[in-house]
Amino acid sequence: MSAPLLQVEALGHRFGRIVACRDIAFAMHAGEVLGIVGESGSGKTTLLNCLAGRLAPTCGRVLYDMRVKGSTDLYALSEPERRLLMRTDLGFVTQNPRDALRMGISAGGNVGERLMVNGARHYGAIRDSAADWLGRVELDPGRMDDRPGTYSGGMQQRLQIAKTLVVKPRLVFMDEPTGGLDVSVQARLLDLLRGLVRELGLSAVIVTHDLAVARLLADRLMVMRAGEVVEQGLTDQVLDDPHHPYTQLLVSSVLQP
């Protein structure tokens, strides 16, 4: 078996006196989708930021299998190298699409930005590729010159996903990608995400507090509480046969329709 795409060793992060996460260790292989669930304040987002190269952890290592160099600690790279990696290999989908989109730039420009940042200099090619990706996330390419502000929340989220995936990253981090969306839009978005992840062979780390989202998308699941991983395993196994008392509580507290 090949080296894991992402390997985390004894990772911890603290904000002053507050310990956000500690002793996190896991490995993730290419093509895998890892879900991280837990209550709010359990350190999910801090962990995700550390994994994605956005926040240097207080201790521990995040090893990423780079295309040329092989397994390398993200935070041992120089900042320009890490920034290059983040805009080519890694993708990040935020909960609020307005954090990641340029609201003053058209939808097509937003998708094209990632290509231009990576050196694309042919307007026609950038535009074709942006239109193609808008289509893939079920947005009307006819509206590609409209600003994101004229899009609904769910459409903005899909636009953000198109913007993230257009450069074909190997590993995508998603922080509550369906948070704040209504149930039907959430279902369509999940369907879309599942299709894209399978079709492109993406690896993804998805943070969510919604167990249904985790069950639908994730191959493996990590349950966090108070900054620690209390249980991890295959998604179905964890959700159908929870061992840790907190996981049992979490699973039993889902409303049954």
Added chain:
Amino acid sequence: MSAAEKTRPGDPAYNFGYLDEQTKRMIRRGLLKAVAIPGYQVPFASREMPLPYGWGTGGIQVTASIIGPHDRLKVIDQGADDTTNAVSIRRFFQRVTAVETTEETAQATLIQTRHRIPERDLTDDQILVYQVPIPEPLRQLEPRESECRKIHAWQEYGVMHVGLYEDIARWGHIARTYDYPVMVNERYLSAPSPIPKFDNPKMTRMAALQLFGAGREKRLYAIPPHTDVRSLDFEDHPFEVQHWDEVCGLCGAAESFLDEVILDDRGGHMYVCSDSDFCRHRREQGHRGAMAGHEAVRGLTEQAS
């Protein structure tokens, strides 16, 4: 400074060139660094000048630091020698340095400019000083100064094309007409100050030294003589300069940058060269535009020049 300079005529209440000698040295040190790293923005301790920010305080400080008693100064605003900004800056330097001033581009050793590069080719014994309002070309796309510095340091300039992309998507062509971003020496992205993009091609491999001063933003930068300057563009939408369907109404020039002048409230208008010195030279050589034969117009232009 030599003793001879100090005793030169000029307002005795002020040091030669208005600024004190330490300040001039500080600015010259900054300029040396700027010339050594073409296009790099060097911070400097901009002084309060006796005119508001936005009126050319950066350019005036650069000029004041490098001007000597034997320089011949030309000041232009929008290409013309007779506009308010040009007249007041010229008078300022006449008062504080008593140097000779000229309107002849070829005669000047030092040219301070706002919004234009003279039409006539500059030579290697001339210096062109630009007044710059916003020295940071990334400002529109990246409001964080810390992030701008990183982008410059690591040449992550791809984001700059987003603005150009938006133009093409909206207008079908790159609609930006002034302060058009340039790559200096294939290293630093720079703002050419609000000159029309018509003038961008003149910047590349120019024989004269080009110095830029931004007073409010406290930045200096420079383009040394014979340096490559490339305007950004797309492969399928190459950089282009403005074109006019008409020629200068006074001198008939077709190859210069033209200003539109409204003549009445019934849509009457004419185009004239924005470079007043260039236009006058052509008229002296006998070139005549469609509106130059008219006695009233001739009277007006002679009065103005």
